Amino acid sequence: MLGVDLDAVRTFVAAADAGRFQDAAAELSITQQAVSKRVAGLEKALGVRLFTRTARGAELTIDGLAFLPHARDLLRAEGRAVASVRPGRRALRVDVIGRRLGPAAVLRDFHRAHPEVEIDVVTLVDADAAVDAIRSGTIDASFRAVTMPGRRLPDGVAAIRAFDEAVQLLTGPAHTLAAARAVTPAELVGHRIWMPGLVPGTESAAYYDALAAAFGLTIEITGPDFGAEPLLDALAGSGSLATFVGDRTRLVWPADHDLRRIALRDPEPVYAHSLLWHRDNPHPALTVLRDHLGPGRFAHSAAETWTPAWVQ
Amino acid sequence: MLGVDLDAVRTFVAAADAGRFQDAAAELSITQQAVSKRVAGLEKALGVRLFTRTARGAELTIDGLAFLPHARDLLRAEGRAVASVRPGRRALRVDVIGRRLGPAAVLRDFHRAHPEVEIDVVTLVDADAAVDAIRSGTIDASFRAVTMPGRRLPDGVAAIRAFDEAVQLLTGPAHTLAAARAVTPAELVGHRIWMPGLVPGTESAAYYDALAAAFGLTIEITGPDFGAEPLLDALAGSGSLATFVGDRTRLVWPADHDLRRIALRDPEPVYAHSLLWHRDNPHPALTVLRDHLGPGRFAHSAAETWTPAWVQ
DNA sequence: GAGACATCACAACTATCGGTTGTGTCGTTA
């Protein structure tokens, strides 16, 4: 056996917690000798001693102490792996557009509100892949902004407007608007808005195109997309560059950057994320998620908001 | 067998990657029949089909597709667990004071610079526990600010000043100093500095006591410490409250908080983190880490800095 | 459409493994 025996790891953790092989044996419903054998086997496989055997039980060695958290990790990973396919009540497979973006934050909220629901977060390449995965049953739900002109959902795939995310302006400290608490979209006319990550043809591109058209803005998508960090670097050092970012997007930037999030008001542009699922999907947790996001529950409450005309 | 067989998981991943049981068998140096058996056993244990067998090989089912990333996670966790105790060249065990604080950031830098060095990050309760763990060999190194009056390191435990972290002021947007790029410590006289996390008797408490004494400041430590979030909440809403924070500390706050980091200058207070290790520890990676942090390499470069008198 | 060729599955066999029961060794405790 090349690898590690998970039953031995489980036994090791039980023995470490109990402090005595006998108690671990009782807990696992095996004999003390079996525990001894399993631990000895694990020690042999790892090449280190994990316990020092005393007349009062078994104490962890230094290596055992170091191994213990990894052993727990391993068992947790096993639990998640099994849960991901457990027949009947497997984890709910939900696709999000990115783990740092608004939909992921809402999914975390849902997890906090319903910790009993196991969730398997995946990230597919684009909305087409997500819709296809829902149709085929690969995933149970997807957070996507699928409301764009020309898109028609396949039969059986349903969608609700799940939550609206306010769009904010992100600037460096030297930007002319950096000190403002809020600005109107109209005030951005003539400013340089840079969004190098936008891919033409996607929903977000369609959204920001519509936003730009509605208020006479110009959004630059020039230059290769190297991810968030170079963009944030550029913003931090520029007095004229800004970008749009969802208010629930988690950005992390170096401490010396001092970027500013500036709200947009009168009207407040909101980005409508939808929840997609298949009508025939019987997964019980799907109902819980839909109810949590129920229509209107997460609609944005600002007095005056803006969305593209095609969003119902 | 209650749990999952890691060899079966390994075989599953190999088969999924190869697309054919035969190739996976060749890679694992077993027969095709053994692969078939292992996969069948895993499928039986999980209660789901993972592959659809075709004449051209084996394709993942929906469940197999969902299980695959978890299977990889599981194998990665196994690798880390084994590495944590691998005799001779196990992972370097390093204690940091917290995973979001400056030392953890420096450790990430080190990991980027030396990706070949495996690191096992642990977090012990306090500096005494860290020193004890180094003395006994439980851990190989620790980032702590142990330079405080009255502390004497046990024989064999060595320390170098590893890196200096600049102290910044953190305020909400309504604070009277919020618009400043930098302030001097003297300008903070009379302002409310709140640090509910400080524990009397610790190094950081001694440091901030000394800082307050040196510049005539008052630091409040009243109120229970509920962690970072309530503190950040309080800062965001207050026009007079501020706190100190290391410039490499990663803070995450809600998007509507808009907190400001304000540099301190003339002089710039720096917090000296030390690296501790045991002179008898032969771990080769320890030398690499020490060389990376070598004396002076991470000393702060600002013209005028301040540290407590007891720091060499 | 038939045969060659690929795939994976099933069957029989066997060595090893992992559990049990019974016993031994060793340190602690009364």
Add this chain to the structure above:
DNA sequence: TAACGACACAACCGATAGTTGTGATGTCTC
């Protein structure tokens, strides 16, 4: 010093997981 409690070792035995040999089934080529 004897009783007790801890874990280890030994013998045994059924289950397991590998091997080789063969079968079933689908695909590709002519």
